[in-house]
Amino acid sequence: MNTNTHQRSIAELADLARRMRREIIEMTTQAGSGHPSSSTSEIDILTVLYFDGVLRYNPQHPDWPDRDRFILSKGHGAPGLYAVLAEAGYFDRELLNTLRQLGSPLQGHVDRRMTPGVEASAGSLGQGLSIGIGLALAARLDQRDYRVYVMIGDGESDEGQVWEAAMTAAKYHLDNLTAILDFNQYQQTGPVDRVMPALRPVPDKWRAFGWHVVEIDGHNYQQIRAAFAEVRDVRGRPQIIVAHTIKGKGIPLIENSDPAGNKYHGVPLKPDEAKEALAQLA
Ligand SMILES: Cc1ncc(C[n+]2csc(CCOP(=O)(O)OP(=O)(O)O)c2C)c(N)n1
Numbered sequence: 001m002n003t004n005t006h007q008r009s010i011a012e013l014a015d016l017a018r019r020m021r022r023e024i025i026e027m028t029t030q031a032g033s034g035h036p037s038s039s040t041s042e043i044d045i046l047t048v049l050y051f052d053g054v055l056r057y058n059p060q061h062p063d064w065p066d067r068d069r070f071i072l073s074k075g076h077g078a079p080g081l082y083a084v085l086a087e088a089g090y091f092d093r094e095l096l097n098t099l100r101q102l103g104s105p106l107q108g109h110v111d112r113r114m115t116p117g118v119e120a121s122a123g124s125l126g127q128g129l130s131i132g133i134g135l136a137l138a139a140r141l142d143q144r145d146y147r148v149y150v151m152i153g154d155g156e157s158d159e160g161q162v163w164e165a166a167m168t169a170a171k172y173h174l175d176n177l178t179a180i181l182d183f184n185q186y187q188q189t190g191p192v193d194r195v196m197p198a199l200r201p202v203p204d205k206w207r208a209f210g211w212h213v214v215e216i217d218g219h220n221y222q223q224i225r226a227a228f229a230e231v232r233d234v235r236g237r238p239q240i241i242v243a244h245t246i247k248g249k250g251i252p253l254i255e256n257s258d259p260a261g262n263k264y265h266g267v268p269l270k271p272d273e274a275k276e277a278l279a280q281l282a
């Protein structure tokens with residue numbers, strides 16, 4: 001099954017994302033740990049990337065040399081990516097029930113040695129964009145036309161390595177590299193505006209570093225689709241999609257928790273809460 005060439009209707013995308021939100025809740029609650037709020041903030045973007053004809057991939061051949069690469073640099077958002085990879089056909093959906101178990105290929109943070117479809121191991125924040133640069137440079141050297149997409153977090157952007165990568169990608173004019181910022185305004189210990197207020201103004205910073213910037217609502221499928229189309233046509237510079245998102249989006253219990261979904265950073269719903277959330281996502 002190669003799902004990558006097929007464009008879907010907005011209703012189909014919404015339905016897919018709803019199902020994957022259910023799986024994120026189910027697997028984290030069953031595991032008794034994990035990151036449901038980080039995973040649900042990223043899931044609409046991943047839905048368009050994987051299921052609306054953006055990313056070029058073939059689950060039957062995860063090592064296909066001409067595939068596009070997606071790196072989840074905020075590697076704790078693993079449950080979201082696992083739901084996507086199962087839906088895409090990289091592995092059986094049953095495996096989702098083994099999240100975070102010893103010996104399972106689905107560890108708490110993504111691991112490329114264990115999970116088909118995972119391009120880079122992550123969890124120690126700040127490294128994914130640099131790995132993406134390596135892959136983008138390799139594409140150029142190998143004369144391949146694959147593209148590289150890297151999702152980073154706003155809290156992750158505290159890491160100096162992100163800005164070293166920002167400069168380096170611009171230096172090499174890597175127009176086959178797209179970063180996606182999951183700008184949900186929160187990180188593990190609180191609002192990014194308190195932990196690192198100098199992150200703003202985000203779009204101006206990336207522009208100053210030589211990147212093409214697109215700013216969108218990261219839960220609006222039309223805007224996500226348009227952003228991926230726009231960056232594909234940019235020549236001579238890397239691009240970043242600054243996506244405004246909400247931690248726990250689509251799960252009222254998490255989304256409306258205080259403060260703004262971050263109560264559930266690294267905290268799954270309890271079984272009775274999960275039951276309520278799943279009923280709302282039925
Ligand atoms: C280098 C490093 N420092 C600290 C952590 C601990 N940590 C795990 S998640 C997280 C917050 C990340 O926030 P953000 O990038 O905004 O991701 P979100 O969950 O909001 O999507 C932190 C600090 C880590 N994983 N790696």
Ligand SMILES: [Mg+2]
Nearest residue numbers: 154155186187
């Ligand atoms: Mg964040």
